[in-house]
Amino acid sequence: MTTRADAERLDAADPLASFRDRFVIDEPDTIYLDGNSLGRLPKSTRDRLHALVTQWGANLIAGWENWIDLPTSVGDMLAEAALGARPGEVVVSDSTTVNLFKLAWAATEGPGKAIVTDSGNFPTDRYVLDGVANLRGLELRIFEADPVDGPQSGDVAEACAGGDVALVSLSHVAYRSGALADLPGITAAARKGGARVLWDLCHSVGAVPIGLHDAGAELAVGCTYKYLNAGPGAPAFLYVRKELQNELRTPIQGWFGQRNQFAMERPYDPEPGIRSFLAGTPPVLDLTAVECGAELLAEAGIEPSATKAAALTALIADLHDEWLAPLGFELGTPREPKRRGGHVSLRHPQAWQICTAMIERAKVIPDFRGPDSIRLGVPPLYTRFVDVWDALDRVRALVEAGEHEQYDPTPTRIT
Numbered sequence: 496m497t498t499r500a501d502a503e504r505l506d507a508a509d510p511l512a513s514f515r516d517r518f519v520i521d522e523p524d525t526i527y528l529d530g531n532s533l534g535r536l537p538k539s540t541r542d543r544l545h546a547l548v549t550q551w552g553a554n555l556i557a558g559w560e561n562w563i564d565l566p567t568s569v570g571d572m573l574a575e576a577a578l579g580a581r582p583g584e585v586v587v588s589d590s591t592t593v594n595l596f597k598l599a600w601a602a603t604e605g606p607g608k609a610i611v612t613d614s615g616n617f618p619t620d621r622y623v624l625d626g627v628a629n630l631r632g633l634e635l636r637i638f639e640a641d642p643v644d645g646p647q648s649g650d651v652a653e654a655c656a657g658g659d660v661a662l663v664s665l666s667h668v669a670y671r672s673g674a675l676a677d678l679p680g681i682t683a684a685a686r687k688g689g690a691r692v693l694w695d696l697c698h699s700v701g702a703v704p705i706g707l708h709d710a711g712a713e714l715a716v717g718c719t720y721k722y723l724n725a726g727p728g729a730p731a732f733l734y735v736r737k738e739l740q741n742e743l744r745t746p747i748q749g750w751f752g753q754r755n756q757f758a759m760e761r762p763y764d765p766e767p768g769i770r771s772f773l774a775g776t777p778p779v780l781d782l783t784a785v786e787c788g789a790e791l792l793a794e795a796g797i798e799p800s801a802t803k804a805a806a807l808t809a810l811i812a813d814l815h816d817e818w819l820a821p822l823g824f825e826l827g828t829p830r831e832p833k834r835r836g837g838h839v840s841l842r843h844p845q846a847w848q849i850c851t852a853m854i855e856r857a858k859v860i861p862d863f864r865g866p867d868s869i870r871l872g873v874p875p876l877y878t879r880f881v882d883v884w885d886a887l888d889r890v891r892a893l894v895e896a897g898e899h900e901q902y903d904p905t906p907t908r909i910t
């Protein structure tokens with residue numbers, strides 16, 4: 496039996512507990528478990544954006560002096576705080592979707608007849624890879640990964656066995672199940688088969704240590720509005736290992752990737768290094784929000800953050816087993832803490848109705864991922880152990896009482 500007092504004790508012993516006060520929390524009764532879709536607003540972001548808007552009003556075009564290098568300076572901060580990459584290997588630009596296209600295109604310039612991914616990968620990833628495969632005349636080879644455990648290095652070795660694969664692209668943490676892929680092992684398996692690997696880190700950055708350099712990773716993308724708390728539509732990052740930077744070419748030959756950008760009349764001649772992967776004018780307000788998010792993570796440390804996230808997801812798993820499994824729930828996430836990221840998926844045949852009832856009656860905010868998953872995200876900088884305890888207690892009560900049955904079983908447009 497896990498009591499609420501047990502959860503309170505975990506909070507009292509939590510070295511990151513004070514970080515919760517660094518976020519705007521206007522509704523203390525509501526338990527927000529969807530920070531893996533859109534993170535909370537850091538107070539530092541609110542204040543710095545206010546100052547930046549004021550500066551824009553005052554300085555106008557002269558402000559660019561301070562802003563123009565943000566894509567690389569914030570990229571370096573993320574490289575160090577979150578990604579385990581070297582300076583000059585990461586830029587912040589565009590969306591994850593666009594960055595995925597840029598790197599998937601660049602990685603498929605050489606020989607190779609196929610692109611490999613798994614059927615459980617995030618939709619935008621599958622769509623972009625399908626588009627690149629069509630444009631390049633390649634086969635898109637989709638394997639079925641285990642729906643709970645996610646893709647394994649054996650799956651990748653098998654898909655690459657013919658030696659004809661140009662690119663393998665996978666998510667580090669599966670968006671539905673939360674399974675954490677073996678990034679070093681899969682990278683090695685794909686490299687052995689002669690393929691490059693492009694990782695999508697959207698659901699792992701800020702939740703688990705990544706260690707791109709040590710893993711021998713070559714290419715990665717990821718977003719900043721989930722565990723990095725940079726706000727709706729904040730730009731994504733991309734990583735290209737230093738040794739590959741001058742070999743790979745972006746398909747978007749923009750002027751922010753051009754050598755000596757303001758010498759306007761010359762033909763395209765890209766910057767050496769990671770800057771060549773920039774495209775157009777950076778979103779300065781959003782980049783500043785990414786900077787604030789990266790600073791908070793750097794201050795907390797990714798190792799303590801990941802340790803806390805693992806303890807929070809373990810508490811969800813324990814309470815699920817005690818309270819929810821008897822009500823027809825099933826854990827849709829690996830049980831081994833080292834095999835998952837910062838969220839847990841609870842599966843139930845009436846998941847949509849339960850999800851709606853949680854939001855409308857229980858003031859618990861999860862999200863729904865069809866056909867049958869309720870995702871509970873526990874970003875470690877602001878989620879308390881009592882939040883998890885209270886949330887699962889409320890879910891147990893409403894499902895026991897059958898309160899979810901009164902909601903429409905058809906999902907709405909945004910889930």
Ligand SMILES: *Cc1c(COP(=O)(O)O)cnc(C)c1O
Nearest residue numbers: 590591592617666670695697698
């Ligand atoms: C959230 C997420 C995205 C989002 O891509 P956008 O271009 O920001 O819309 C992509 N891939 C994965 C795995 C995600 O979790």
